[in-house]
Amino acid sequence: xxxxxxxxxxxxxxxxxxxxxxxxxxxxxxxxxxxxxxxxxxxxxxxxxxxxxxxxxxxxxxxxxxxxxxxxxxxxxxxxxxxxxxxxxxxxxxxxxxxxxxxxxxxxxxxxxxxxxxxxxxxxxxxxxxxxxxxxxxxxxxxxxxxxxxxxxxxx
Amino acid sequence: xxxxxxxxxxxxxxxxxxxxxxxxxxxxxxxxxxxxxxxxxxxxxxxxxxxxxxxxxxxxxxxxxxxxxxxxxxxxxxxxxxxxxxxxxxxxxxxxxxxxxxxx
Numbered sequence: 001x002x003x004x005x006x007x008x009x010x011x012x013x014x015x016x017x018x019x020x021x022x023x024x025x026x027x028x029x030x031x032x033x034x035x036x037x038x039x040x041x042x043x044x045x046x047x048x049x050x051x052x053x054x055x056x057x058x059x060x061x062x063x064x065x066x067x068x069x070x071x072x073x074x075x076x077x078x079x080x081x082x083x084x085x086x087x088x089x090x091x092x093x094x095x096x097x098x099x100x101x102x103x104x105x106x107x108x109x110x111x112x113x114x115x116x117x118x119x120x121x122x123x124x125x126x127x128x129x130x131x132x133x134x135x136x137x138x139x140x141x142x143x144x145x146x147x148x149x150x151x152x153x154x155x156x
Numbered sequence: 157x158x159x160x161x162x163x164x165x166x167x168x169x170x171x172x173x174x175x176x177x178x179x180x181x182x183x184x185x186x187x188x189x190x191x192x193x194x195x196x197x198x199x200x201x202x203x204x205x206x207x208x209x210x211x212x213x214x215x216x217x218x219x220x221x222x223x224x225x226x227x228x229x230x231x232x233x234x235x236x237x238x239x240x241x242x243x244x245x246x247x248x249x250x251x252x253x254x255x256x257x258x259x260x
């Protein structure tokens with residue numbers, strides 16, 4: 001399933017084609033993504049590529065995706081980020097750090113009573129927007145926030 | 157390589173806060189040591205089970221900090237339930253830790 005999905009994604013140019021396939025249920029990125037660690041998503045070098053790989057292209061901006069992050073981080077190696085989704089039926093929260101070499105930092109799926117509420121500490125290579133993407137009821141929602149980093153987290 | 161971790165599960169009201177702290181280098185594969193690249197070594201999957209049921213599945217990248225700390229929240233757990241946090245990294249190393257849900 002995963003292999004097929006990737007070749008489908010590769011061979012596809014237009015986002016509209018992807019959307020059409022999602023609607024018709026030809027591909028189910030959420031389930032495929034849940035199955036294992038997605039190399040395509042995590043090794044994507046840009047936010048749009050990463051969003052596409054998790055099936056979240058064209059995510060709608062939403063105030064119900066709440067990011068808590070410091071405005072200024074002195075140490076880019078340990079930036080506390082928390083994300084809460086107030087959108088009903090949230091299945092997962094993914095977090096992107098736009099300027100990182102691989103923007104997708106992590107993806108969290110919730111089941112059996114877990115609340116869509118997660119806090120982690122992330123590395124920021126530089127001052128960057130941090131972006132949360134929520135998948136809920138088959139739709140994607142997003143919000144973002146800027147974190148100014150005074151010392152990067154990927155140096156020696 | 158042995159890796160230790162700490163798990164805490166505290167019930168307040170009807171929400172259990174689960175905290176996991178893992179000792180792990182979370183190497184990005186982009187750092188150099190004397191001109192030599194330090195290979196990537198990072199947790200890829202971290203799961204949380206409460207009372208035998210999977211509540212959180214995390215897929216992670218190198219951007220997660222070294223010795224990472226995770227906080228999750230779960231509804232419906234009871235004092236005495238077992239919370240188990242397990243992980244596997246890109247080199248196939250595994251670890252897990254557990255805590256009994258306590259009244260917070």
